Amino acid sequence: MTPFELAEPKTLKEAVGLLDADDPTVRPIAGGTALMLMMKAGVFRPSKLVSLRAIKELTSIEIVKGELTVGATTPLAVLEHSEAVRMHAPVITRALRTLSNIRVRNVATVGGALAHADPHMDLPPVLIALGARVVVQGRSGARTIPVADLFAGYFETVLAKDELIASLIVPAQDGRRAAYLKCTTRAVHDWPALGVAVSVAADGKAIKNASIVISAATETPMRMSAAEKAASGATDDAALRRAGDAAAAEAELISDGQGSAAYKKELVRVYVARALRAALGAA
Amino acid sequence: MRTIHFTLNDEAVSAQAAEHHSIVDVLRDRFDLFGARESCAQGLCGCCTVLVDGTAVSGCLYLAAFVDGKTVTTIEGLAQNGKLTPIQEAFLETGATQCGFCTPGFVLMAGQLLAAHPDPDDEEIRHYLSGNLCRCAAYPEIIAAVKLAAGKLRAGRL
Amino acid sequence: MATRTIGSGQVGRSVPRLEGAAKVTGRAEYVHNIRLPKMLIGKIFRSTVAQGRIKSLDVSAARALPGVYRVVTIDDVKTVIPNPLYGPAFHDQPILADGKVHYIGEPVAVVLATDPYIAEAAASLIEAEYEELPAVFDEIEAMTSAAVVHDELRPAGTFPDLKHLKGKKNTNIALDFHLRRGDPGKAFAEADHVFEHTFRSQQVLHLPLEPFVSAAELTETGLTIHTASQSPSFVRIEIARLLGWPENKVRVKVPYLGGGFGAKLYIKLEAMVAALTLLTRRPVKISLTMEEQFYTLTKHAATFRIKSAIKNGRITGRDCEVWWNGGAYADIGPRITQKSGFTAPGPYDIDNVSIDSYSLYTNLTPAGALRGFGIPQLVWAYESHTDMMARALKLDPVEFRRNNILRDGRAQATGTAMKDAAIEAVLDRLALRMNMKAPFDHGGGTVKRGRGIAIGFKASISPTTSIAIVNVAADGSVTLYCSTVDMGQGSDTANAQLVAEVLNIPAESIKVVHPDTDVTPYDMATLGSRSLYHMGHAVRLAAEDAKAKLAALAREVGVPEGANVPVAELFQKKYKMQAGNIIGTGSYIPSYVPPDANGLTPEATPFWMVGGTGAEVEVDTETGHVRVTKLINVADVGRPVNPRIVETQLSGAAVMQFGFTMQEKIELDGGQITNASFADYKIPSIVDIPPVMQNEAVESEQGSGPFGAKGVGESGTFGVSPAIANAIEDACGVRLTELPLTAEKVYRALRAAQGKPLEE
Structure with a gap:
């Protein structure tokens, strides 16, 4: 790590003002767990870090008009243990339990987990399946972006360098059931080789419609529209398998140390069906 | 460089730290505390575990500047006047330490676990300790140590 | 583990570690x-080329960075150590x-500063240009490759x-060991x-949580x-030799x-810090990062071709060819090749044997000893082979x-x-604990279950010396x-x-005084499970010597034999x-015939x-995921000196080998390690x-060992890999046939079997 300047603004507006649209060496830092890794590896050498830790307005978990609103610097552990979150979308609570480790969850934040845009992160596919959106603050005001549209590529978001994620909004789930399955191939606890998040509207075991998202094996989290179509109207296990087959056919997968693309295609096939089964069995 | 003020193992302290220094750097270089050690440098092994305001963090990924105004507890702050805590005693008695390099992290995480779950089952123990690595692989003994410590702590509360 | 004490009740007792309190308080x-x-x-600047001549090395930017004390290259080193090999x-x-680099990650220059962050930043400013030369990475290719490492x-x-070592010029063979016994050709000709x-076996590494670290100071x-x-x-x-000092x-x-x-x-780092300290006349410390351990030492990848002749259910002949991937520097690879090589036929009674074992240079991180000293690579092969033969012959x-x-x-x-090798007892206890005679539920649906066993053995190193001193104060x-290192x-406790x-x-x-060569006497090294036996003997002899001298003192001061007078009183009587x-001193070296x-x-x-x-394993046949549900380790450790420590050694060794079996592998791309971190090497x-x-x-005694004991640090590693592979086939x-046993490999094998x- 090399020396840098550390700014500690007290308000969101002040923080946005300290960022620089044209200078990639100026970045916000909240929990810092991911950023510290990049700095230690020498792949990111900041000139200035803008700490969001002192900004009180970014740490809250509330239900507003039936929607769950989470401030961007809320630590993942706080989200994990929030009763409001568990009532609203228990899949988030379950997914967080498998995310990295307790020390990282104590420090890493919701906003960071999204802004880092690492396709191996667990929350993005879950939030996309739940139809979540983020409120983004820039110099000229705020805008809202569906999480599904947030990622521009590998470790890349659509945010400008002087924009900050201020909050996350998870809409009312209206009885939809969801599951997140994480498949690791090198150890039980590892970055996923494949993440599958699904959310279904169902009557008993009959699926009315499904949202199916895969991550980790792809450049960015991806919705599987052919699989969603195949799952819609599914009433038996064979139909869930067909959804898995459809996902395997449409997914564009990456070969890496966690497995070849050909193998991950088979994982997609199996895990999409398993995730749908899990969602149907979930609360 | 900046001056940070914090409470370290129950004592108010201040130290000079550069913005890019981690809390592990400061504990080692300014306070001669070596129990939190950088090993994997990725927050995965737990050797650098310290408590900030009572919550476990990976010290190697935690800027020293961020502890300003907070309370920091290290492994050296647990035993009072040479008297081991029940968790430390349990690690000693079950042989849950081999080379000892990872032990402070496991002891501190076991403390977090037992504060939240006074009578944990194997699954909960594994869940809490999954982010700590022991290359000597004293894992079965560590699980036994946590259970023994849980018993000692419960007995102490009676 | 049962307690079996003897005489004074000190051997056979689970004494808590002497340093336990220091370790649980973080103060060790x-x-x-x-x-x-x-x-x-x-901070070290490392090669980015697997084999090449250094055309130029530009350290000017590093030298110019404020806070840098000095940048050191081999030319500087040679001013204090003319022959720095x-x-x-x-x-x-x-x-x-x-002049030349031999692997990616090889140290090329060192930056010195008081601030480690400055040294690190400066090291990243060094630029080297290389003339790339052909490189070789695979141990089989290294046998015949035109690319020669040295x-x-x-x-x-x-x-x-290792006195007979010569190396073969214009080849990559550091050592070739050959053994011929009986008439294997005849055995194969007459076989059923x-x-x-x-x-x-893949390339893996040690990764102690305390990475390599050394410091030197002039006094x-x-x-x-x-x-x-x-x-x-x-x-x-070795440092004295390099410096030409006593x-x-x-x-x-x-x-x-x-x-x-x-x-x-x-x-490892000791010669480097010695040279740097002599150059600067200041203390120098180098602490490697976790990543740098991948560029320092690994375990040998190995290929083992094994061929057996079977007649009437007996193994009558065996050919073993083993190729050890030693990396760019031999380290102790030649000893592994020879000393472990001679156990390649396994713990089996085979009259006709041939062994060819080759220690090979390649353009990878050097390989050395790792908990088992080559034995796990061999057992992996011969015990997989044993099960494959039993299965083919429909034998239990x-x-x-x-x-x-x-x-x-x-x-x-x-x-x-x-002698005193409880092979049958280990096999019996293992079969009993695994309940191998009982029927087994192989599971149904998509999850299948299986079980397997494996046994292995190892020779200790010889001939090596240990010396100990026991000091009784007044x-x-x-x-x-x-000088045994804990x-x-x-x-220390044992x-x-x-x-x-x-x-x-x-x-x-x-x-127990820790190794300090000004104070503690010579010991060959803490390795290969030798300490409890070799140093154990020396320690026992030193204690017995002290005891004899105490008895002499008692006689001298007129205390009758068996009077049970406290030791302090004997000194008091003599010195007033x-x-x-x-x-008391003790020295031990076993006999050996080359x-x-x-x-x-x-x-x-x-x-x-x-x-x-x-x-015992469960295999998810839809994904290839293997879950090992039970792992039982049985070993002959002679008499356990400290049963609890023995158990943690067996268990720890088995888990380490479990990692090498299921999870760990150094991934390479043209000689470049691509997973040099805990995030990617699990x-x-x-x-x-x-x-x-x-x-x-198991109940046993090492007749020649101190109080019947022998080493235990490695025995838990031997059987793990083949036992799991055997269970997967079951x-x-x-x-x-190739480690590690990943889910993808299992899945691909299942698909191939169907x-x-x-597709690749």
Whole structure:
């Protein structure tokens, strides 16, 4: 790590003002767990870090008009243990339990987990399946972006360098059931080789419609529209398998140390069906 | 460089730290505390575990500047006047330490676990300790140590 | 594990570790903690080319960075060490690359600064240009490759068992070991069945949580090196040789190690910090990062082709060809090739054997000893092979083994007769604990279950020396001085128990002085499970010497024999005050006969280690995921000196090998390691280990060992890999021959077995 300047603004507006649209060496830092890794590896050498830790307005978990609103610097552990979150979308609570480790969850934040845009992160596919959106603050005001549209590529978001994620909004789930399955191939606890998040509207075991998202094996989290179509109207296990087959056919997968693309295609096939089964069995 | 003020193992302290220094750097270089050690440098092994305001963090990924105004507890702050805590005693008695390099992290995480779950089952123990690595692989003994410590702590509360 | 104490009740007792309190309070002493006045920190600039000539090295930007004290290259090193080559087998490894680089990650230059962050930033500013040369990475290709790693080889001539080393010019062969016994050709010609299989072990590494760390300082009398080393005596001798100094001007101090596992042997950073300290006249410390451990030492990848002749259910002949991937510098690879090589036929009674074992240079990180010293690579092959033959012959895997194992008195491949090797007892206890006679539920649906066993054995290193001193103070308190390094295996506690047993005092009352070559006497090294046996003997002898001298003192001061007068009173009677010492010394070296031209010797080893593992697995046939649900480790450790420590050694060794079996692999791309971090190289965590693990030391005595004991640090590793592979075949009918046993490999094998192979 090399020396840098550390700014500690007290308000969101002040923080946005300290960022620089044209200078990639100026970045916000909240929990810092991911950023510290990049700095230690020498792949990111900041000139200035803008700490969001002192900004009180970014740490809250509330239900507003039936929607769950989470401030961007809320630590993942706080989200994990929030009763409001568990009532609203228990899949988030379950997914967080498998995310990295307790020390990282104590420090890493919701906003960071999204802004880092690492396709191996667990929350993005879950939030996309739940139809979540983020409120983004820039110099000229705020805008809202569906999480599904947030990622521009590998470790890349659509945010400008002087924009900050201020909050996350998870809409009312209206009885939809969801599951997140994480498949690791090198150890039980590892970055996923494949993440599958699904959310279904169902009557008993009959699926009315499904949202199916895969991550980790792809450049960015991806919705599987052919699989969603195949799952819609599914009433038996064979139909869930067909959804898995459809996902395997449409997914564009990456070969890496966690497995070849050909193998991950088979994982997609199996895990999409398993995730749908899990969602149907979930609360 | 900046001056940070914090409470370290129950004592108010201040130290000079550069913005890019981690809390592990400061504990080692300014306070001669070596129990939190950088090993994997990725927050995965737990050797650098310290408590900030009572919550476990990976010290190697935690800027020293961020502890300003907070309370920091290290492994050296647990035993009072040479008297081991029940968790430390349990690690000693079950042989849950081999080379000892990872032990402070496991002891501190076991403390977090037992504060939240006074009578944990194997699954909960594994869940809490999954982010700590022991290359000597004293894992079965560590699980036994946590259970023994849980018993000692419960007995102490009676 | 049952307690079996003897005599004084000190041997056979689970004494808590003497240093336990220091470790649970974070106050144990490691080199990691050392800071010296005016100390400089070194950060290493490393090669990005696998084989090449250094055309230019530009350190100007690094030198210009404010805060940098000095940038050092090999030309600077040569001003203080003119011939800067070191190594235990060959003097092949330079302190910094000298004209040529031989692997990606090889140290090329060092930046010194008081601030480690500045040194690190400066190191990243160094630029090197290379003329790339052809490189070789695979051990089989290295046998015939036109790319030759070293132009010249200089045998070290240090160790008696490696005196014959020459190396073969214009090849990559550092050592070829050949053994011929009986008439294998005839056995194969007359066999009912002949089986031949080839197995591969991947490249993995030790990764102690305390990475390599060494510091050096000049004193008025010479050089002091503080180092996380398993071999302080070797470091002293080798540094003295490099400097042309007498041994007594070099002092090597070793506190506790944060893990070793064979990584911290011979010379690693010590020659570098010595050179840097001599150049700067200031203390220098180098602490490697976790990533840099990947560029320092690995375990040998190996290929093993094994062929067996079977007649009437007996193994009558066996051919073994083993190729060891030694990386760019030989380190101790040649000894592995020879000493482990001669056990390649396994713990089986086979009259006709041929072994060809090759230590090969390649353009990878050097490979050395790692918990088992080559044995796990061999057992992986021969016990997979054993099961494959039993399956093909429709023989019970336990009975097939029982019909073929070596029993005491029978000659092993070298011709050395087996003695105190409880192979049959290990097999029996393993079969019993695994309930191998009972029917087994192989599961249904998509999850299949299976079980498997494997046994292996190892020879100890020979001939090596250990020396110990026992000092009885005038108040009767006792201090042990020895150079065995406690790296977590509990040697301080075990050695204290041996002294305590002889002197009939509590082990907890004994102080063990850590290795300090100014103070503690010579020991070959802490490796290969040798310490409890070799140093154990020396310690016992030193204690007995002290005891005899105490008895003489009692006679001198007129105390009748058996009067049970406290030791303090004896000193008081002699010196009329609390004064004086009794010094007991002990020295041990076992006998050894070097192998003849056919690789045969009547005395290959002072003792044998035996270990076996049983595994139960569940295979998810939809994904290939394997869950090991039960792992049982049984070993012959002689008499357990400290049953609890024995158990943690068996269990810890088994889990380490479990990682090498299921998870760990150094991934390479053209010689470049692509997963040099804990994020991408996954060692076992608490959620990876099998939910059921049991460990057992069988009832046995090592007749020649101190109080019947022998080493235990490695035995738990032997059987793990093949036991799991055997269980996988039992579960789902597919056989893997290459480690690690990943889900993708299992899945691909399942698809291939269905005639629907998965595309690459």
